[in-house]
Amino acid sequence: MGTVHAKSLDPLPMHGRDLGVNPDDLVEPPEMEHEAKQEILENKDVVVQHVNIQGLGRTKEDLLGYEISDVFHAKNLIDVMKKAHVARQKLLRLGIFKEVEVLIDTSDGTDALPNGLDVTFEVTEIKRLTGSYNTMVGNNEGSMVLGLKLPNMLGRAEKLTFQFSYGTKETSYGLSFFKPQPGHFERNLTLNMYKVTGQFPWSSLKETDRGMSAEVNFPLGMTNHTLKWEGVWRELGCLARSASFAVREESGHSLKSALSHTVSVDSRNSAIFPNRGALLRINQVSVVLLLVTDLLKELIFNTEPVSDSCSNTQFYLGGPTSVRGFGMYSIGPQSEGDYLGGEAYWAGGLHLYTPLPFRPGKGGFGDLFRTHFFLNAGNLCNLNYGDGPRAHLQKLAECIRWSYGAGIVLRLGNIARLELNYCVPMGVQSGDRYTVFL
Structure with a gap:
């Protein structure tokens, strides 16, 4: 939980600076007023009059209004602290802030109410451009992976990600754009363009995909749904000379258009070591697969669907x-x-x-x-x-x-x-x- 300060709830100092007057004439009235206000804040309802956000640069304020609006509905000091903590978690979930601190204070100004509070969120935005570099070794292959990320690209939690992998056998890349719905982060859209190579030794297949996809995620009641369309230009080859004839006849170029729908219910308290809850996931996929014949030479498409038993479209x-x-x-x-x-x-x-x-x-x-x-x-x-x-x-x-x-x-x-x-x-x-x- 972030640092939560309630400055005006601390006891006021008993003595101020020596200003050439009797300190008792200055200290007693504010102390009585503070004690009265403290009693109001602790034992009675409060009103959140202002919620401020400090430290914004490129982030649009209207995006954050959805995440912090519940703070205004708090009815007492404990409720204010709880709702401020939830709002802080929502702000961090956006992936655009490195730090979020919370300050709770009594309201000031001519319009301040006796039980009024001001809540301030002090944020530190993530850099406009972040990057990563690492090496990976596995499956008898070594690769260098370079990643670049533009968080909060347009000021409303959008994210553009580019990843490039250069390996001893294959080179892959991917470009992804992520856009959440303001106020409903779990409702989001993801667009992808990519080239990726995979090896499937259990089927003696090697596959290179060049494609694009669009994915929409949204909750509905207790369930979460994902709708995805994917269009792929695929190149299949045999991974070994001992590949079966059923695999060899699938080699070559093809186009795939796939529409899938996934619905899940996940009540687990942890995806790694859950001790309560359950997970149910149902996936439905509809695939249209077209052959490409002598494309580079003749630019002719054979639109006859490939056999449904094509192993690289199966479960x-x-x-x-x-x-x-x-x-x-x-x-x-x-x-x-x-x-x-x-x-x-x-x-x-x-x-x-x-x-x-x-x-x-x-x-x-x-x-x-x-x-x-x-x-x-x-x-x-x-x-x-x-x-x-x-x-x-x-x-x-x-x-x-x-x-x-x-x-x-x-x-x-x-x-x-x-x-x-x-x-x-x-x-x-x-x-x-x-x-x-x-």
Whole structure:
């Protein structure tokens, strides 16, 4: 919580400077007035007369009015402090201020009420341009990553971000523009342009995407929704000479237009170590995929849709983020060892996190660890769209993969966790890859 000062609630000094007059003639009336005002502020209702923001540069004042308006509705001093703290958190959430301090004082001036308060937010804006530089090593590749960010670009919490990655194998870049709705930060629009290369060893695929996307996020009741459109020029290739024929025939250029909708309900108190709450997420995707034939030579488009079984437009299942005990994305249809994914899937899990037995390192390093017990289940398949919804649900209920086990979890800050689990995979089907330790 920021520093909250209530200057006028401190006792007034008993003696002032020597001005050549009797101090008792000056001190007693203000002291009585202060005591009366202090009693009003502590025991009776107050009125927030003014809310001031100091330190603004390029930020537009109308944006901040939405975030601090609740302070005016406070009815007593404690309520003022609580609402000022909430307003401070909202201002920091905008991502445009480095620091936000709060000052609460009694009102001054000719219009000041006996129970009037003034609240002042002292802000320090983030620099117009920030940057970062780091190196990354992984997947048999090293890369240098350069990032540039323009926070509060137009004065209403807009953000422009550019990221460039130069690797030993591939070069990628991305340009993103973020725009929240004033007063409703959770309602926002994001526009992206990018080039990115990915390798998918479970499918023996290598993919280079050049595309753009538009994403809208908004809450609705207890749910959060994301609507996203993505247009991508894709170039597919085989990652290894041993790639299956089903993967080889997908190689080449294609255009993808995808519209997706995600709805989620998340009542967890922490995304890393939750001890209460639940998460439900449903994702629906509609994809239109077109082939591009001899584009550079003839500029001719073949608009015949590609087969629905194209593996790089499918869903994948298996691994530590879905069904533990199975290899990464190694559940479902496969051809010659290459996993092709499916058109529909479901996954769920029950998790129990407890402190370490006998609480070693309690109050320190030991609090970063948890004992983990879990039960995961899920299924993935292709659909026959002529059979109807009931047949689809029946197919998703067949051959369910599930697993249970226990392990140790280490929290890495507030953004990630590291797990070591002993898994017992169940419902294993022909072609599935599974593992005991994960």
